[in-house]
Amino acid sequence: MAEEQKALKFWDWEINSKSTWLGVELSEIYAYRGLLxxxxxxxxxxxxxxxxxxxxxxxxxxxxxxxxxxxxxxKVIGISTNGVPPFLFNLIGITLWNLFSEVFLNTAKSFSQxxxxxxxxxxxxxxxxxxxxxxxxxxxxxxxxxxxxxxxYFLITGKITANPxxxxxxxxxxxxxxxxxxxxxxxxSVMTAxxxxxxxxxxxxxxxxxxxxxxxxxxxxxxxxxxxxxxxNPLSSQFEYFRYAFIGTGQLSDLQFMYSASFMVLxxxxxxxxxxxxxDALMDVI
Amino acid sequence: MSKTVIQAENISKFYRLGTIGSGSLRRxxxxxxxxxxxxxxxxxxxxxxxxxxxxxxxxxLRNVDFEIKEGESWGIIGANGAGKxxxxxxxxxxxxxxxGIVRGRGKISSLLEVGTGFHPELTGRENIFISGHMxxxxxxxxxxxxDEIVEFSGVSAFLDTPVKRYSSGMYVRLAFAVAAHLEPDxxxxxxxxxxxxxxxxxxxxxxMNDATRQNGRTLIFVSHNLQAVxxxxxxxxxxxxxxxxxxGDVKSVVNSYLSTMQTKLWKQEYLSLRQAPGNEYIRxxxxxxxxxxxxxxxxxxxxxxxxVKFKFYSSSPKANLSTDLLLYTISGECVFDIPSKPAIYxxxxxxxxxxxxxxxxxxxxxxLSLYFVQDTSRELFDYQECLxxxxxxxxxxxxxxxxxxxxxxxxxxxxxxPVVADNSIIS
Numbered sequence: 001m002a003e004e005q006k007a008l009k010f011w012d013w014e015i016n017s018k019s020t021w022l023g024v025e026l027s028e029i030y031a032y033r034g035l036l037x038x039x040x041x042x043x044x045x046x047x048x049x050x051x052x053x054x055x056x057x058x059x060x061x062x063x064x065x066x067x068x069x070x071x072x073x074x075k076v077i078g079i080s081t082n083g084v085p086p087f088l089f090n091l092i093g094i095t096l097w098n099l100f101s102e103v104f105l106n107t108a109k110s111f112s113q114x115x116x117x118x119x120x121x122x123x124x125x126x127x128x129x130x131x132x133x134x135x136x137x138x139x140x141x142x143x144x145x146x147x148x149x150x151x152x153y154f155l156i157t158g159k160i161t162a163n164p165x166x167x168x169x170x171x172x173x174x175x176x177x178x179x180x181x182x183x184x185x186x187x188x189s190v191m192t193a194x195x196x197x198x199x200x201x202x203x204x205x206x207x208x209x210x211x212x213x214x215x216x217x218x219x220x221x222x223x224x225x226x227x228x229x230x231x232x233n234p235l236s237s238q239f240e241y242f243r244y245a246f247i248g249t250g251q252l253s254d255l256q257f258m259y260s261a262s263f264m265v266l267x268x269x270x271x272x273x274x275x276x277x278x279x280d281a282l283m284d285v286i
Numbered sequence: 287m288s289k290t291v292i293q294a295e296n297i298s299k300f301y302r303l304g305t306i307g308s309g310s311l312r313r314x315x316x317x318x319x320x321x322x323x324x325x326x327x328x329x330x331x332x333x334x335x336x337x338x339x340x341x342x343x344x345x346x347l348r349n350v351d352f353e354i355k356e357g358e359s360w361g362i363i364g365a366n367g368a369g370k371x372x373x374x375x376x377x378x379x380x381x382x383x384x385x386g387i388v389r390g391r392g393k394i395s396s397l398l399e400v401g402t403g404f405h406p407e408l409t410g411r412e413n414i415f416i417s418g419h420m421x422x423x424x425x426x427x428x429x430x431x432x433d434e435i436v437e438f439s440g441v442s443a444f445l446d447t448p449v450k451r452y453s454s455g456m457y458v459r460l461a462f463a464v465a466a467h468l469e470p471d472x473x474x475x476x477x478x479x480x481x482x483x484x485x486x487x488x489x490x491x492x493x494m495n496d497a498t499r500q501n502g503r504t505l506i507f508v509s510h511n512l513q514a515v516x517x518x519x520x521x522x523x524x525x526x527x528x529x530x531x532x533x534g535d536v537k538s539v540v541n542s543y544l545s546t547m548q549t550k551l552w553k554q555e556y557l558s559l560r561q562a563p564g565n566e567y568i569r570x571x572x573x574x575x576x577x578x579x580x581x582x583x584x585x586x587x588x589x590x591x592x593x594v595k596f597k598f599y600s601s602s603p604k605a606n607l608s609t610d611l612l613l614y615t616i617s618g619e620c621v622f623d624i625p626s627k628p629a630i631y632x633x634x635x636x637x638x639x640x641x642x643x644x645x646x647x648x649x650x651x652x653x654l655s656l657y658f659v660q661d662t663s664r665e666l667f668d669y670q671e672c673l674x675x676x677x678x679x680x681x682x683x684x685x686x687x688x689x690x691x692x693x694x695x696x697x698x699x700x701x702x703x704p705v706v707a708d709n710s711i712i713s
Contacts, residue, residue, distance in 0.1 A: 123422070
């Protein structure tokens with residue numbers, strides 16, 4: 001025992017065959033925080049290099065989507081928004097949906113995109129996933145500002161009323177939605193690195209998933225018979241609460257909110273464990 | 287007595303080949319379904335891999351032990367596929383060993399590739415920071431050394447240009463400059479010096495040399511360039527098929543490696559200019575040794591004439607070029623230096639050929655180098671040890687079996703003839 005402790009003191013580090021579930025210590029991730037920020041910056045600058053509109057794409061994308069949704073779902077199909085301006089109604093849903101889908105897709109891609117780098121230099125591999133999340137949170141922040149501007153316009157013109165106290169709800173909503181997307185993305189990131197055909201499937205699934213989330217409709221419009229299906233989706237309550245935070249309408253359920261929060265904790269937990277456990281083995285095959 | 291900084295015990299690395307992970311979920315699920323659920327034969331099992339003589343796995347490293355002390359510089363040598371890169375990857379924490387343990391002290395930085403993490407769209411300035419962080423530097427450290435890095439790389443004029451517009455030489459300079467300013471306790475360097483021009487290579491070697499000699503840093507270095515290993519390192523490990531065949535003093539390890547190297551390097555060929563050895567002036571696409579043998583599987587012996595063919599690309603327009611073919615014995619003595627006639631060549635591919643006649647070289651191991659010169663005086667590129675070959679002995683009807691003396695063994699006629707005896711001398 002004493003000898004073991006002495007040995008431990010003598011050496012700073014040890015490389016062995018074991019892959020741990022927890023992988024790296026938080027202190028190591030903290031030590032690499034500079035890299036995390038730099039990777040985020042690299043992805044941001046790299047994406048908008050040699051483009052016509054540059055970072056304006058962050059704003060153009062939701063605006064064009066909203067216009068399309070308003071035309072298709074509200075004007076052509078005639079989905080009611082219960083007196084809320086359809087433009088605002090859809091923008092709220094799309095802003096949160098973008099957060100989820102972008103965090104999820106970019107986390108899922110992070111391992112296979114950086115496999116070449118992992119093969120040449122060591123750093124905690126989860127850093128690339130964290131930097132993807134960080135970048136998406138920044139872009140979400142920009143889109144949230146757009147939403148607030150649009151919201152402000154409708155507030156001033158008197159089309160809607162709002163309760164500022166509800167505004168604080170968006171903080172837990174952002175954490176829960178990002179967490180679910182991050183956890184699920186981590187699980188898929190190690191799987192897509194091994195099975196490249198999985199990415200196409202994921203792209204399809206995420207498009208379908210949007211229809212089971214109350215993005216362009218509200219929960220109150222869902223018939224009682226199929227409501228359990230939408231309620232099973234841990235994201236549903238987040239959209240209802242997010243909309244409530246702005247325009248004060250939505251079907252709220254504390255139980256559903258707790259369900260989403262617990263789901264997020266589980267996803268992040270399993271995501272991190274699986275990522276650490278499998279990524280060592282993956283390095284041998286990629 | 288200096289401290290041990292790395293201690294490796296029994297490290298082994300096992301890789302499966304072929305069958306594992308077809309890369310497609312559908313096929314893996316199908317395999318799993320048939321073999322585990324239906325208990326039938328796996329439809330995708332690679333039956334060839336179980337045939338005798340063809341293993342479906344490989345031990346990239348097998349029970350390798352070594353101990354590295356502070357301030358030592360170690361070279362890792364061995365043929366391609368001997369496990370050198372695997373060993374570096376394990377030491378750099380990129381892959382886990384299958385078994386065994388490595389313990390160490392101090393901060394490790396590894397340089398397995400030049401320009402890891404470089405983003406081609408971003409400027410040189412941005413990439414210095416990205417690369418620096420990736421190699422484990424802190425932001426303050428990079429800022430402190432920024433000017434030094436830029437000066438070392440010599441690309442200060444292009445600092446705000448995207449690196450995709452850099453020439454390959456500039457790219458390598460910038461990438462290496464960042465790495466050269468790392469200050470870890472242990473630096474691991476893979477064959478990154480194979481790129482870049484000769485002058486810059488020398489600069490990098492010098493920088494690495496300084497790090498070990500003056501600052502007491504530990505260096506682990508992999509290279510095919512045995513000259514560089516001998517100059518830079520004090521100790522060496524020779525890996526062969528995953529086993530550490532020898533380790534210890536660099537001179538003795540390198541010598542025994544050279545003398546027992548059975549593989550004849552008769553041909554070097556590169557498919558793209560980028561990969562080909564060389565620099566901004568010269569890229570050598572191929573060098574080939576063609577022995578004039580009746581039996582294509584026969585061995586070169588002292589009677590065999592040998593043709594050396596090479597092809598290179600010269601990127602200088604209207605340059606007065608000449609090439610020297612140098613032949614060295616394995617112990618490093620130059621046997622000859624044959625220059626080509628200097629002539630003006632335009633930018634483009636140039637082929638060369640030289641035949642060493644039979645009955646000229648003595649038996650032994652030799653290597654060839656190509657030396658490219660402009661205006662008969664300025665070195666463009668020195669392609670050292672590009673080919674290696676052995677000349678076997680042939681001595682029929684001779685009862686003397688000791689080593690034949692001399693570097694060359696030309697067949698100049700030495701004639702003896704009886705002359706009329708002068709009786710007065712005999713008596």
